Each structure stands twice: as structure tokens, then as C-alpha cells.
Amino acid sequence: MALRSFTVKVPCTSSNIGPGFDVVGLSLSLHLTLDVTVDPSSSQSPPILSYTGAGADDAPLDPYKNLTTRTALYVLRCNGVNHFPKGVVIKVHNEVPFGRGLGSSGAAVVAGLLLGNALGNLGLSKERLLDHALMIERHPDNVTAALMGGFVGSYLLELSPEDTSAKDVPLSEVLPEFPPDAGEQWGINPPAPPKGIGHYIRFGWAKEIKVIAIIPQFEVSTAKARSALPESYSKTDLVFNLQRLAVLTTALARSPPDPYLIFQAMQDKVHQPYRKHLIPGLPTILASVTPSSHPGLLGICLSGAGPTILALATDNQQAIADTICEEFKKESIECKVEFLEVTTEGAQVTEH
Ligand SMILES: Nc1ncnc2c1ncn2[C@@H]1O[C@H](COP(=O)(O)OP(=O)(O)OP(=O)(O)O)[C@@H](O)[C@H]1O
Numbered sequence: 079m080a081l082r083s084f085t086v087k088v089p090c091t092s093s094n095i096g097p098g099f100d101v102v103g104l105s106l107s108l109h110l111t112l113d114v115t116v117d118p119s120s121s122q123s124p125p126i127l128s129y130t131g132a133g134a135d136d137a138p139l140d141p142y143k144n145l146t147t148r149t150a151l152y153v154l155r156c157n158g159v160n161h162f163p164k165g166v167v168i169k170v171h172n173e174v175p176f177g178r179g180l181g182s183s184g185a186a187v188v189a190g191l192l193l194g195n196a197l198g199n200l201g202l203s204k205e206r207l208l209d210h211a212l213m214i215e216r217h218p219d220n221v222t223a224a225l226m227g228g229f230v231g232s233y234l235l236e237l238s239p240e241d242t243s244a245k246d247v248p249l250s251e252v253l254p255e256f257p258p259d260a261g262e263q264w265g266i267n268p269p270a271p272p273k274g275i276g277h278y279i280r281f282g283w284a285k286e287i288k289v290i291a292i293i294p295q296f297e298v299s300t301a302k303a304r305s306a307l308p309e310s311y312s313k314t315d316l317v318f319n320l321q322r323l324a325v326l327t328t329a330l331a332r333s334p335p336d337p338y339l340i341f342q343a344m345q346d347k348v349h350q351p352y353r354k355h356l357i358p359g360l361p362t363i364l365a366s367v368t369p370s371s372h373p374g375l376l377g378i379c380l381s382g383a384g385p386t387i388l389a390l391a392t393d394n395q396q397a398i399a400d401t402i403c404e405e406f407k408k409e410s411i412e413c414k415v416e417f418l419e420v421t422t423e424g425a426q427v428t429e430h
Pocket residue numbers: 091093110133137138144145146172175176177178179180181182183184186220298299300301381382383384
């Protein structure tokens with residue numbers, strides 16, 4: 079049988095965009111890329127992994143510990159294929175920094191979905207892959223944007239009690255972190271995820287709006303940043319966010335963009351205030367640039383669970399980035415700046 083080779087390419091994502099906590103995500107022009115070869119005549123097993131780029135020193139190379147290959151195996155097992163094919167070699171090149179709020183784990187999960195789908199020739203649609211993604215990363219914003227591309231809003235369906243119990247399988251059972259017994263056969267395969275858990279819609283994005291990511295050189299784990307949030311919110315704070323989100327999704331699609339409308343519509347009371355102790359100087363940083371102080375600025379927010387700051391602008395990008403970097407410097411924090419484009423194509427597999 080012939081050697082097969084294909085590439086999986088997944089964009090990074092920024093979620094929330096201010097008031098849209100766990101609702102909206104934006105796919106951006108840093109990518110996680112897997113170059114995959116499969117030699118069916120080889121007896122080599124399991125897959126061989128190597129990494130270059132961001133996280134290369136930290137990503138596990140054991141395919142039973144690595145998030146991407148564990149996800150691929152999950153998709154395979156849910157669909158009746160209970161082992162990796164032989165002769166798989168995966169060269170990962172990663173531009174998405176780990177734990178910075180740019181959806182590195184969502185990208186790793188989405189890459190694993192496409193990898194499993196391709197290795198098993200499963201032919202699953204992106205919509206069905208989204209159901210699998212939501213069994214692993216249980217908030218839809220990053221994975222939906224990474225899979226579908228563009229600026230998307232998503233929700234999770236309220237499920238029947240039976241489907242809820244199928245969805246609430248503990249993560250340790252969905253992605254067991256140990257190799258199978260001899261012969262690489264797993265005992266019991268996980269249940270297929272309920273159908274149609276995740277639903278999404280793509281919003282417009284005005285072509286003038288550019289994205290600046292100011293990436294501090296420290297990590298905040300999403301799990302820690304989520305545990306900082308309260309269990310319940312006041313009606314006033316919820317209404318504050320809902321009002322802004324309703325305006326924001328349309329305001330970001332309008333040309334020319336209205337800076338004063340967007341700046342106010344990107345304010346948030348649901349997650350950013352509770353995360354300020356994890357990101358030194360956050361309230362000052364968010365207030366450091368406004369459309370009045372920096373013409374061309376549209377809005378500023380925490381990217382995902384942080385610590386990256388996302389600024390949207392039509393102009394003056396360098397000055398905006400410099401000001402935010404200066405504010406971080408006052409807290410003795412160095413930053414990397416990326417000037418990014420919104421990508422619309424979403425995650426792709428290209429056969430060679
Ligand atoms: N390319 C990758 N390969 C393997 N594991 C990865 C990869 N990218 C991310 N991870 C895993 O995900 C972890 C980071 O996930 P986490 O959810 O904390 O942050 P994030 O996804 O970058 O941020 P956010 O969810 O706020 O956008 C890493 O420490 C690593 O364990």
C-alpha cells in the first residue's frame with residue numbers, strides 16, 4: 079500500500095472578546111500544524127511525535143499523554159477503531175503559545191479531531207467533530223472558532239437526562255492517560271458523544287478591524303482562571319453583559335466600525351474583574367488605551383482566560399501595543415506582540 083501524507087492546520091483563537099464569556103470566539107492567524115505520514119508497510123507503533131515552535135520543550139511526546147494524539151485516539155475509539163494505525167509519524171509545528179489565552183488547548187483538541195478523522199478515514203463532518211470536541215473541552219467558544227473559522231457564537235444544547243449522563247463522562251474516561259494492554263487493543267470503547275451538542279453561527283467581521291495580541295511571558299492555566307469565577311451573578315451584572323454582547327456582535331461587522339460603540343460594548347462584568355489577581359495590573363492595563371487616547375483603537379479585553387490582552391484597532395497598532403507593553407513593564411512583565419488577521423477558513427486537512 080502507498081505511503082500517505084497529509085497536513086492538519088488549525089488556527090489559534092481568542093474567546094470572550096469582553097462580554098461574551100464562553101459564547102464567542104475569533105480565529106486568528108497563528109497556527110498549529112501537523113505534518114503526518116502513514117506508512118502502512120511499517121510495523122512501527124504507536125505514532126512517533128516531534129515538536130518545533132511554541133511549547134516544543136513542554137509538549138509530551140508520548141502519544142498516550144499528548145492532548146492531540148489522545149484526542150485522535152478518542153475519536154477513533156468512539157467510531158469503532160480501537161488503535162492507531164501502524165507507521166504514523168507526526169511532525170508538529172506550533173505557533174500558539176501555551177496557557178496564554180490564545181486557545182492552545184482548543185487548537186490541540188481540534189487538531190486531534192481532524193487527525194483521528196483522517197487516520198481512520200471516518201468521514202465525520204465538522205459539525206459531528208464539534209460534538210466530540212465538546213466532550214473534551216466543555217466550553218464551546220475556542221473549539222468552535224478553531225474548527226469553523228471566523229468570528230462565531232455558539233451554545234450547548236440542553237440535553238435529555240440520558241444524553242446528559244453520556245456527556246458528563248469524566249474526562250479521565252474520555253481521554254485515559256495510559257497505553258492499552260498488549261496488542262494495543264482497548265477493552266471498552268467510549269460511548270459516541272450525543273449528536274448535536276454544539277450549535278454555532280458565524281458573525282460578520284469588518285475588514286478594517288485588525289487584531290493586536292499583547293502576550294505576557296507567563297502562563298495562566300484556564301482551569302485556574304475558571305476556578306476564580308463565582309458560581310452565580312447578580313441580575314445587574316448579567317444584564318450589563320447581555321446588553322453589550324447583543325450590540326457587539328453586529329457592531330464588529332459594520333463598516334466603518336464605530337469606536338465609541340465598540341469600546342463600551344467590549345466591557346465585561348462576568349469574568350475579567352474576577353481574574354485581575356491572576357494578571358498583575360489588569361484593570362489599569364484595560365484602561366490604559368481608549369479611543370480618545372489612541373485614535374484607531376476600537377476596544378480592549380482579556381483574550382480567553384488570559385493573560386494575553388487583545389486590542390482591536392483600525393489604525394495606530396504599534397502605539398497601542400507599546401502603551402500596553404509599558405504598563406506590563408511597570409509590573410516587571412515582558413511581553414511579545416503579535417499583529418494578527420482574522421482567519422475565516424477554520425481547521426483544514428490537506429492530503430498531499
Ligand atoms: N499543541 C499542543 N500539543 C499538546 N498539548 C498542548 C498543545 N497546546 C496546548 N496543550 C496543552 O494545553 C495546555 C494549555 O491549556 P489551557 O487551556 O490552560 O490554555 P490555553 O488553551 O492556551 O488558553 P485559553 O483556553 O484561555 O485560550 C498546555 O499546558 C498543554 O498541556
